[in-house]
Amino acid sequence: MPAETLFISDLHLSATRPETTRLFLAFLETRAKAAERLYILGDLFDAYIGDDDNSSPNREVKTSLKRLVDSGTEVFFQHGNRDFLTGEGFSKETGVSLLGDYSVINLYGTPAVITHGDLLCTDDVLYQAARTRVRAMEWKNNALSKPLFIRQWYARWYRLKSGLDKGKKTREIMDANPQAVIETLRNHHVSILIHGHTHRPAVHELSVDDKPTRRFVLAEWKSTGQLLSWNAEGDWAIEIIE
Numbered sequence: 001m002p003a004e005t006l007f008i009s010d011l012h013l014s015a016t017r018p019e020t021t022r023l024f025l026a027f028l029e030t031r032a033k034a035a036e037r038l039y040i041l042g043d044l045f046d047a048y049i050g051d052d053d054n055s056s057p058n059r060e061v062k063t064s065l066k067r068l069v070d071s072g073t074e075v076f077f078q079h080g081n082r083d084f085l086t087g088e089g090f091s092k093e094t095g096v097s098l099l100g101d102y103s104v105i106n107l108y109g110t111p112a113v114i115t116h117g118d119l120l121c122t123d124d125v126l127y128q129a130a131r132t133r134v135r136a137m138e139w140k141n142n143a144l145s146k147p148l149f150i151r152q153w154y155a156r157w158y159r160l161k162s163g164l165d166k167g168k169k170t171r172e173i174m175d176a177n178p179q180a181v182i183e184t185l186r187n188h189h190v191s192i193l194i195h196g197h198t199h200r201p202a203v204h205e206l207s208v209d210d211k212p213t214r215r216f217v218l219a220e221w222k223s224t225g226q227l228l229s230w231n232a233e234g235d236w237a238i239e240i241i242e
């Protein structure tokens with residue numbers, strides 16, 4: 001079997017979705033173990049409030065990721081908007097490498113850019129302004145300095161607020177902006193873009209500067225999961241995990 005790289009995104013693991021956690025833990029023991037590399041493109045957790053939060057399912061997830069890394073699969077993680085507080089502690093505990101917002105990777109000879117996807121949604125001006133605010137080192141340090149129970153309380157409030165805000169926005173505003181997509185492909189000199197975040201799984205083909213390009217949008221996990229696999233021969237496939 002040729003070497004293989006897997007991509008997943010938007011699992012939104014939380015105590016309220018035990019079936020998704022079970023699915024993910026089983027995936028780590030089986031499918032992911034057979035792969036050379038696993039890229040998690042953000043929002044692995046639905047509300048990550050710091051590396052010191054070891055409540056369920058964080059503990060089980062970290063233990064299983066560590067086991068996968070120890071078994072020989074390289075695992076990489078990009079921050080999503082729900083788990084951008086994942087830090088060095090998480091990385092040390094699991095052996096998972098943290099990547100920046102945009103990362104150009106080598107897919108067996110083909111360069112590709114990977115990103116969570118929220119930065120592509122440039123039409124959502126309010127979200128982007130809030131994002132800039134909370135990603136500042138000072139904001140993060142201040143948030144992480146609060147006692148765990150305060151952060152837990154805040155996360156509950158934030159989830160409620162985020163749900164309400166979403167209802168007020170149009171579908172277009174919350175999707176990737178076509179120009180941002182083109183610029184991302186162009187600026188990174190690649191013909192492949194892989195992201196999640198929008199929960200609108202698709203494989204888009206588009207021409208950028210007269211060159212054919214592909215944009216893979218990964219699905220969110222619920223009672224079933226989804227992944228993109230890519231092997232050393234250059235074959236890719238979208239797979240459903242159940």
Ligand code: MN
Nearest residue numbers: 043080081197
């Ligand atoms: Mn997201």
